[in-house]
Amino acid sequence: MKGLTGMAMRRSRLTQPFISILKYVALVSVSCVMLLPFYWMIAASLMTTAEIIRTPPPLLPAEPQWRNYVDVVYAVNIGRAYLNSIIVSALTVLGILFTSSLSGFAFAKYHFPLKNVLFTIILASMMIPFFVILIPVFYIVKQLGWLNNYAGLILPGVVSAYGVFMLRQFIHGIPDELLDAARIDGASEFRIYWQLIIPLSGPALATLGVFSLVGVWNSFLWPLLVVQDSTFNTVPLALNNLRTYGAEERSLNLRMAGTVLSVIPSVVVFVWLQRFFRRGIALTGLKG
């Protein structure tokens, strides 16, 4: 940095502030574009239908129509959808964390016949796009009687090949001496997993957890197939029902209110835990 900036300073003491201003102009304009949909979603969610279809549209509602949110709750029972989404997301993420850490541990710290073959199969299964297996998985779930209930929403998603891979990489870095010490103290292998590996894998588990949480919360195509009546609607499905709730010009404010409600949890989780999320993305980027 020293060499380069030193040179740049010498070369252009005059252009430096100009470039700096340019940078901020770029940052501000990009941020405006990035925030525009979020701004309009919130503004429109508080407007009357008359305000929404006015041309040019008002930038803010004359008076915030909070009752739009009440109407949404009644229109598509978004409360129930929230409950379903929370149950499905929580159990799926716990399942992913449990199965991934368990087999990540086995692949990192044990020697057993067929280990490399099995690990290669798991890695290869990461390459299978979901749409290719959509129909068979739907059929299997149907035959198991899991359509239109929590089992169908949760169980096909509780294993993540990517999670196995990530946890294996992480647990590989835990020293073997710790495991041997626990064995000398008489700990069983499962106890080593539960009381040693799990606590030491905290950062990796957090990253994988936040990552899969956002994915499960936002997933749409699979719930769209599994859920057949609104009792088991997840939030994206409720949102989808809202899309067909009425003509666009008469229900846009409700649609936007529903969108606000569906987006809030992801945004909160993201702002709160964004370092884990970013680390997850960076990890997929660099290990791939």
Next chain:
Amino acid sequence: MASPQDPVFTASSVKLASSASPRRHRRRIDPKVWWAYAFISPVLIFLLVFSVVPIFFSFWVSLHSWNLITPIPEMPFVGVENYTRILLYDDVFRRALVNTFVFAFWGVTFNLVLGLAGALLLNSRIRWRPLWSTFFFLPIVTAPLALGMMWTALLNKNFGLVNALLGSIGIPPQPFLSSPEQALGCIIFMAIYQYVGYYVVVFLAGLQGIPQDYYDAAAVDGANARQSFWYVTLPLLRPVMLFLVVTNTIGALQVFDLVFAATTGGAETSGGGPANSTMVVVLHMYNTAFKFFRMGRASAMAMVLFVVIFVITLVQLWLLRHRE
């Protein structure tokens, strides 16, 4: 003569026993091996049931005519008829293939450029970096369905905010999603908006992984900022770029949610409109399978797209590796 009580004999036999027997013992029934199998069994069982078996099943179904209700042993075998039908006679499928390519190509290309620019900007000396990056990354965590709805409202031809903003700088109102010429472009734009932050994070991690020494060495050799970008930054970002191009092309070829959110539910219930100008493979496959219950044909579409993704990935790996 040596007897069993002879200390030499005893010692050597003990030594023999201890050197051979426990090792064979461990190889046969080390309980840790069984623990390991127990630990990996949930993942193996689930992957077997929900990935490995389905992929073969999918191929099997693509050779049959099936409506999801006929018992599996009774599905009529039709050979490659599903493939010839979708590739030769199904205009919507061919249109969907082209649209999917166009979508993936432009989405990934734009995002590579914009993502790199964004990462360079965030990596330079700026104030309030966490604030800017939060704005950049916000769309990644938002459901594609919700984002599709937000942009559909903004791009409404009659009362959308975008047309109002364009009007204020003298551009006439555009039809956007209701025009066959502009609709796919709008969807590509939404995808760029949604995923650009992902590229920024990965590029940023790549940039931060480049040792400062390289830039110092380039500066000592008299390289200016532009030269050190072309000859240091870009070549060293090649692995990151390879990763981004390959994984995002794979992802983009599977686009569904955004198109579904932006084009279904109106006059055309099957989506992909207007006039199939935004029809993509997964949406067409979804309609074929779950609206018309033609599982064989839909599975053939899935296999075709799978092969396409596979080939494109190989070509990309070859192209991007080859130039090194």
